[in-house]
Amino acid sequence: MFLYILCGILLQMNGFVWQIFFKTNIILALIFSTAPVHAQFFDDFEDGDFTNNPVWSGNNELWTISGDRLQSNSEGAADYYLSTQNTLATNVEFEFFVNLKFGTSGSNYVDVYLLADDEDLSLVQNGYFIRIGDTEDHIAFYRVLAGSESLLFSSENGIVGSTSENPFGIRMLRDEAGLWTLLADEGVTGNYVEIGSILDDDVLSSSHFGIFIKQSTAMSPRKNHYFDDFSVRPIGADVRPPAVASIDFLSNTQWQVQFSEEVATESAEETSNYIINNSINPQAVVLGENNLSVILTFSETFQTAENYELSINYIEDLAGNVMEGYNSVFTFYLTEEVTFKDVLINEIMADFAPSIGLPEAEYVEIFNRSDKTFYLDSWVLHDATTSGSIEAVYLIPEDYLILTAAENRELLQSYGRVAVVDPWPSLNNGSDQLLISDGTFPIDSVNYDDAWYNSSSKASGGWSLELIDPENTCGGEGNWTASIDDMGGTPGAVNSVLSELPDNLGPEIHKVFAVAEDSILVQFNETLNKESVQVDDFTLNPTVEVDTVFVNSDLQSVWIVLSSRLNNGVSYKMQVSGITDCSGNRVTENDPFSFSLIENAEPGDVIINEILFNPRSEGVDFVEIYNNSSKHINLKNWTLWNDQDSKLISEDHWVLAPKEYLAFTEDAVVLKEQYPLGVETSFFEMPSLPSYPNGEGTVQIVSAQDLRQDSITYSEDQHFELINNVDGVSLERISFSAQASDNNNWKSAASSVGYATPGYINSQVIRSNSGVVGEIVIDPMIIIPDGSGQADFATISYHFEQPGFIANVEVFDVNGQPIRTLAENDYLSDQGFYTWDGTTSEGNKARMGYYIIYFQVFNANGQAKVYKNKVVVGSQF
Structure with a gap:
């Protein structure tokens, strides 16, 4: 009208x-005019199309929506576009996501027109566009003036160089003065980097914004252009509609909806904007004081474990942007506050190979022993070195949940509920420290090692460790054992070893480390009641007053800060009283625990004592060290080397006591099986040793201060010549005082001990070789060179008042014929030794009988002397 x-x-x-x-x-x-004038817009394509809000037009048949993203849909070569109205030309910010899943080229690229004077982007006469790809695989900025394109600036070449994934966030700003600034977020990490900027005001108006695609006949670009989150707005303006950040269940009748930004009161409190199962509206909606969340109250009572579909529409933010089309299905659970030991680590598969029947995948199973339901949205799985976030899932009472890496989800899904941990803390086969927390407080922890299997064969792989009694929350090592299930484990199900095993014993001291003069770390064998740990519980003798105690997050160790200082070389004794475990058992009364202050090692304090570099079939290498000092030495952050590479021995404290042996290996179980006399308590299992070739190589031990403690360059030729097969035979050091570089200082281990002595005194060892000054001493005088370890060789020791003599040493038979040269013009120190193993220069065993050791020395001053001593080569009958 x-x-x-x-x-x-x-x-x-x-x-x-x-x-x-x-x-x-x-x-x-x-x-x-009835056509809208687009001053700004935002499109995330979550409505499932590109024909509304805003309207895109062009070659519509060559586009589609896939996974809430705009995707190209051309089967072959084509030049095609989509555009939408836009009149913003100055003081404007453009932003979008792009991923070209192919290798770009001069025939395959994308132009995103920021300003265009024509709806048909192939006909633009005046405007600006960003080119992604082209021959140079770069991101470039162009101007179009009177139909002619001009390059204004570009990124470095090859930035869009991947042949499978090229995700970018792109942002361009043009201020009121005409200054253009282009930024790109490669990989969409949230970190935008400036590509370039230029002052250009040749084009000051626009009618459209759009995408123009150049596509060849190649297969790779087909349907492989992806775009999302287009935004054109005045600089600083908000064009994004609010989004749902989270949904929380507060009670059986209340839900809380958290938004990504502040929302307008009128739309947020409109009950018709929320609907459950397409039929239930809330009775009331109350907007929070911060305008970021609403509480929906329903007359309906929601049922645990039931699925409900929630739809939300027409919620506006404070800038008037409207959210439409939110829809999601939820399983209703009421989550409760977790307390310590509500949820337990219940099963551990650290070494899955060789498989007994389960998939070859590491996993940790947790069990909810409480009557509560938990939502694991902030829970974390830790090991000694890594932490990973647990997938946000619900855990209901008496429920099992299998935690594993993302690549193992499908392998384990058939056994029970699976939650991915990202990143997955790789589990050490021999030992590791596991902890689950709610992101702040510990819920359960387990410090396992392969002795917990109680079976050497099961410890070698394919079997899980299972908790015996989940009600014994402080049982520690005694509450774990290897699975007895035929498959090797029971992921997602009741443990095969489940039985009652009540905890009636109090905690005991496991280890004590005096890591500094005023600081002591005390480790216990089970989980403590944190509140029971007090300063007065710890007594030291000789007396040193305790100032403060701190219980660690693992609840199995305590830091003690002293009021005064410990002294080197003093043996202290610690007694503990009053402390209880988490079951309430008081600390076990036992003998005081002895410890000493840890001291820094000097080169030569820790020596290489035995090496096995050519193991038997199915065997393992080992390197044994020996503390040749009176110090207590901490091996934390020490490294074992070959001639090029190193392996960390331990990230944790590990004290080597004076005169103590320690054998490093990759598999302590196999080492014990092949050398039954080996001392298991002196085995130290490392994830891997450096490579030690069979023929020859180098072994080095280096302290945390990067001081090389000892080194040996070994050779298979150092083995006893009469041993036919040296596989599985170690080289033993025969003298702690002689240098490791002295070939005379290494002998093959004796057959009588099984050809190796890991963790204890060597079979081939010199008890004393000092001799009397000015004399040559031979020990023993009778040798039986059969490799048994009983007088296998003779040690020819010398001791002079001063160094500098030159020696020639030979072995003669009773006929005066030389059969072996032991030294020729050797330059001597003041004392040392040679060895003779009863073999000739040809490598044959000498006949039984008497032999003469001829030892000639002389120096530059003309002093000379000759020593002759008898040695008898015998045989066992």
């Missing part, structure tokens, strides 16, 4: 008025 009356009035106007009215084209545009 308004238009009809207006037209009638116009017909009655004289020509002058008529002309003035129609020349006022702005007024006409406001009255008659």
Whole structure:
């Protein structure tokens, strides 16, 4: 009616008025135009199409929506586009996501038009665009003026160089002065980097924004252009509608909806904007004080473990942007506050190979022993070195949950509920420290090692460790054992070893480390009641006052800060009283625990004592060290080397006591099986040793201060010549005082001990070789060179008042014929030794009988002396 009356009035106007009215084209545009003027827009394609809000047009048949993203849909070569109206040209910010899943080229690239004077992007005469790809595989900024393209600036070449994934966030700003600034977020990490900027104001208007694709006949670009989150707005303006950040269940009748930004009161509190199962609206909606969340109250009572579909529409933010089309299905659970030991680590598969029946995958199973339901949205699985976030899932009472790496999900899904941990803390086969927490507080922890299997064969792989009694929450090592299930484990199900095993014993001290003069770390064998640990519980003798105690997060160790300092070389004794475990058992009364202050090692304090570099079939290498000092030495952060590479021995404290042996290996179980006399308590299992080749190589031990403690370059030729097969035979050091580099200082281990002595005194060892000054001493005088370890070789020791003598040492038979040269023009120190193993220069065993050791020395001053001693080569009968 308004238009009809207006037209009638116009017909009655004289020509002058008529002309003035129609020349006022702005007024006409406001009255008659029905097309919208797009000053800004945002499109994340979550509505499932590109034909509404805003309207995109062009080669529509060559586009589709996939996974809430705009995707190309051309099967072959084509130049095609989509565009939408946009008139913002200055003081404007453009932003979008792009991923070209192919290798770009001069025939395959994308132009995103920021300003365009034509809806058809192939006909643009004036505007600006960003080119992604092209021959140089770069991101470049172009101007179009009178139909002619000009490059303004570009990124480095090859930035869009991947042949499978090229995800970028792109942001361009143009201020009121005409300064363009282009930024890119490669990989969409949230870190935008400036590509370039330029002042250019040749084009100051626009009608459209859009995408133009150049596509060849190649297969890789087909349907492989992806775009999302297009935003055109005044700099600093908000064009993104609010989004749902989270949904929380507060009670059986209340839900809380958290939004990504502040929302307008009227739309947020409108009950019809929320609906459950397409039929249930809330009775009331209350907006929080921060305008970021609402509480929905229903007359309906929601049932645990039931699925409910929630839809939310028409919620506005404070800028007037409207959220439409949120829809999601939830399983209703009420989550409760977790306390210590509500959830337990219940099963551990650290070494899955060789498989007994389960998939070859590491996993940790947890068990909810409480009557509560938990939502694991912030829970974390830790090991000694790594922490990974547990997938946000619910854990209901008496429920099992299998935790594993993302790549193992499908392998384990058939056994029970699976939650991915990212990143997955790789489990050490021999030992590791596991902890689950709610992100802040510990819930359960387990410090396992392969002795817990109680079976050497099961410890070698394919079997899980299972908790015996989940009600014995402080049982520690005694509450774990290897699975007895035929499959090797019971992921997602009741443990095969489940039985009652009540905890009636109090905690005991496991280890004590005096890591500094005023600081002691005490480790216990089970989980403590944190509140029971007090300063007065610890007594030291000789007396040193305790100032403060701190219980660690694992609840199995305590840091003690002293009021005064410990002294080197003093043996202290610690007694503990009053402390209880988490079951309430008081600390076991036992003998005081002895410890000493840890001291720094100097080169030569820790020596290499035995090496096995050519193991038997299915065997393992080992390197044995010996503390040749009176110090207590901490091996934390020490390294074992070959001639090029190193392996960390331990990230944790490990004290080597004076005169103590320690054998490093990759598999303590196999080492014990092949050398039954080996001392298991002196075995130290490392994830891997450096490579030690069979023929020859180098072994080095290096302290945490990067001081090389000892080194040997070994050779298979150092073995006893009469041993036919040296596989599985170690080289033993025969003297702690002689240098490791002295070939005479290494002998093959004796057959009588099984050809190796890991963890205890060597079979081939010199008890004393000092001798009397000025004499040559031979020990023993009778040798039986059969490799048994009983007098296998003779040690020819020398001791002079000063160094500098030159020696020639030979072995003669009773006929005066030389059969072996032991030294030729050797330059001597003041004392040392040679060895003779009863073999000739040809490598044959010498006949039984008497032999003469001829030892000649002389120096530059003309001093000379000859020593002759008898040695008998015998045989066992």
